[in-house]
Amino acid sequence: ETRFRQRYLDLIINESVRDVFITRSKIISYMRTFLDNMGFLEVETPLMNMIAGGATAKPFVTHHNDLHMNLFMRVAPELYLKMLVVGGFDRVYEIGRQFRNESIDMTHNPEFTTCEFYMAYADYEDLMKITEQLLFGMVQSLFGRPVVTYNPEGGEEKLVDFTPPFKRVHIIHDLEKILGVTLPDATTFHTEETRKFLDGVCVQHGVDCSAPRTTARLLDKLVGEYLEPTFINPTFLVGHPHVMSPLAKWHRCEPGLTERFELFVLTKELCNAYTELNDPVLQRERFEEQAKQKEAGDDEAQMVDENFCTSLEYGLPPTAGWGMGIDRLTMFLTNNNNIKEVLLFPAMRPEEGIGASGTGSGDAK
Numbered sequence: 001e002t003r004f005r006q007r008y009l010d011l012i013i014n015e016s017v018r019d020v021f022i023t024r025s026k027i028i029s030y031m032r033t034f035l036d037n038m039g040f041l042e043v044e045t046p047l048m049n050m051i052a053g054g055a056t057a058k059p060f061v062t063h064h065n066d067l068h069m070n071l072f073m074r075v076a077p078e079l080y081l082k083m084l085v086v087g088g089f090d091r092v093y094e095i096g097r098q099f100r101n102e103s104i105d106m107t108h109n110p111e112f113t114t115c116e117f118y119m120a121y122a123d124y125e126d127l128m129k130i131t132e133q134l135l136f137g138m139v140q141s142l143f144g145r146p147v148v149t150y151n152p153e154g155g156e157e158k159l160v161d162f163t164p165p166f167k168r169v170h171i172i173h174d175l176e177k178i179l180g181v182t183l184p185d186a187t188t189f190h191t192e193e194t195r196k197f198l199d200g201v202c203v204q205h206g207v208d209c210s211a212p213r214t215t216a217r218l219l220d221k222l223v224g225e226y227l228e229p230t231f232i233n234p235t236f237l238v239g240h241p242h243v244m245s246p247l248a249k250w251h252r253c254e255p256g257l258t259e260r261f262e263l264f265v266l267t268k269e270l271c272n273a274y275t276e277l278n279d280p281v282l283q284r285e286r287f288e289e290q291a292k293q294k295e296a297g298d299d300e301a302q303m304v305d306e307n308f309c310t311s312l313e314y315g316l317p318p319t320a321g322w323g324m325g326i327d328r329l330t331m332f333l334t335n336n337n338n339i340k341e342v343l344l345f346p347a348m349r350p351e352e353g354i355g356a357s358g359t360g361s362g363d364a365k
Contacts, residue, residue, distance in 0.1 A: 004340050005348060017341075023142065024330045024342055028095060030138045031115055031326075038130075040091040040117055045080035047073060047097070053305045054078030054247075056290075057100040060110070073099035078247065078321060079308045081118045082276060085319050086311045093117035095326070106338050107268060110347050113326040122320040123275040124259045128236055131263060131271060131322070132164035135234065142333065150266060152337040160265060160332065161233050169231070170239040171223055172257070178226045179205070186256025189215055189241040190289070198222070212297045216243045231264035240274075246286040247321075248274035263324075265332055273322035280312035 003010040003017075010017050032042065050069070052059035054076030061070050077094050084092050095115045102108060119126070139146050139162045151157040172183055181201065184194045198218040202209055209221040219241065227237065240260045242250065248258035260274035277283050287304040294303065330342040340346040 001348065004346055005351075007344055020330070020334045020336065020342060021344060023334050024326070026142060027138065027330055027333065028113075028115075028326060030141060031134070031324075032095065034134055034137070035091075035093050035115075035117060038091065040093045040119075041089055043081070043084060043089070043092050043094055044096070045074075045077045045094060047099075049074055051303050051305045051307075053303060053308065054080075055098075055100075056246075058102055058299045060099045060101045075100050076114070076323065077116055078323070079305055081116060082316060082319065082321065083308065083311045085118050085120055086314055086316050090120035090317070091117070104347055104349075107328060107331070109327065109339050109343060112339075114323055115326060116321065116323040118276070118319055118321045120317045120319050123318070124261055124273055124320055127273045127320045127322050128166070128261060129164075131273070132166055132234075135162045136164055139333065148333060148335075150332065150335055152335050155337075158232055158266065166234040166236050166263070168236045168238055168261075169227060171219070171227070171237060171241075172239050174227060175222055179222075186241050186254065189219075189243050189256060212293070214243075214293055214296070214298060215241075216293070217298070219244060228264060228267050228269075231267050233265070234270075235264045237262045237264060242286070243289070245274060246290050247277055247283075249277045250282075268328060268332075269325075270328055270332070271322065271324040273320065276316065276319040276321050278312060278316035278319060280309055283312055284309050 003014075036042070048062065048064070048071040050071060052072035052075050054074070055078065057075040059075050060073040062073060063070050075098055077096065077098075081092050081094060093115060096113065097111050098114055099111050101110065104110065136146055139148060146162045148160045148162070149157060150160055172186060176183055179201065184197055188194050195213070195215045195218065198215055199213055201207075202213075202218055202221060205225070207221050207225045209218050223237070231237070238261045239254070240248065240258050241256055242258055245258040245260045248260040251257040251259050258274060260272075262269050263271035263273075277286065284304070287309070291304055327339050327342050331337065331339060334342060336342055
């Protein structure tokens with residue numbers, strides 16, 4: 001911990017640490033150039049919001065003295081960026097900080113950096129191709145080949161190949177194969193019967209899920225237990241039901257599912273993207289369902305954003321949206337398994353004998 005608390009000394013002494021942050025800068029620069037060359041416009045959106053929307057996450061709360069009201073630190077810029085597409089900017093992106101009041105561990109920090117972009121007249125299939133092109137070109141540019149060796153702290157060596165096309169795994173179909181069961185029809189995933197069925201599957205297989213045991217949370221736990229551990233090379237996870245994707249458009253061929261993918265590398269989620277839901281009536285229904293989950297005790301569920309719903313009534317063209325975690329990508333490309341290694345000043349717990357307002361400049365205890 002001393003290195004993280006006294007990063008200035010760490011940078012003076014360890015050249016390898018400096019190299020990590022030089023690589024991080026190159027990753028962001030490559031991503032920005034890639035999107036600029038595709039005709040995207042870089043924008044900035046508010047960090048403080050009256051509603052914490054755009055992602056399923058628990059927000060930080062702050063207070064505005066002059067307005068006499070609480071505000072939420074943003075968990076994602078998604079809704080603002082889509083409103084810009086409504087306003088006529090067909091291709092927009094933002095690279096910036098997000099804030100989520102959740103656990104601190106090896107792969108999570110309360111504030112982190114993402115890149116999100118929104119592209120009119122595109123769908124999630126287009127974004128899969130763009131994702132493959134972006135990562136293949138980036139890795140090739142950084143290392144001269146599309147393969148990265150990953151063995152942090154001298155662990156088991158893994159070769160990660162970013163050569164397209166990436167593997168695709170379907171949530172429903174592949175869970176059925178692994179579990180040896182036939183899951184309920186995706187159009188019934190909003191019902192109590194399906195929730196009870198998935199609850200029983202989790203109990204039968206010893207998959208832990210804390211309350212509230214909603215359909216979305218139960219299914220997410222099954223995916224985390226049986227599918228995610230197999231994703232070493234870049235893998236697209238597809239086939240998300242409506243209940244897991246309140247902002248995604250329904251699938252054109254598979255009723256009950258959405259046109260969404262998550263990209264996993266080395267068993268961790270790296271990217272989330274989907275064809276955007278642009279029907280204001282359906283969007284309001286999805287938000288209301290999320291509000292019910294929040295009332296049931298799910299702190300991460302989203303709230304109804306009336307301003308965003310109103311913007312959709314003016315017309316969001318067919319649009320696809322994409323978000324990637326810069327910190328986690330940097331971890332994978334610099335052979336690190338701790339997010340603190342790729343943040344210049346990561347969040348640290350207060351040291352004994354030092355007040356919470358201190359910078360923590362003493363030796364770690």
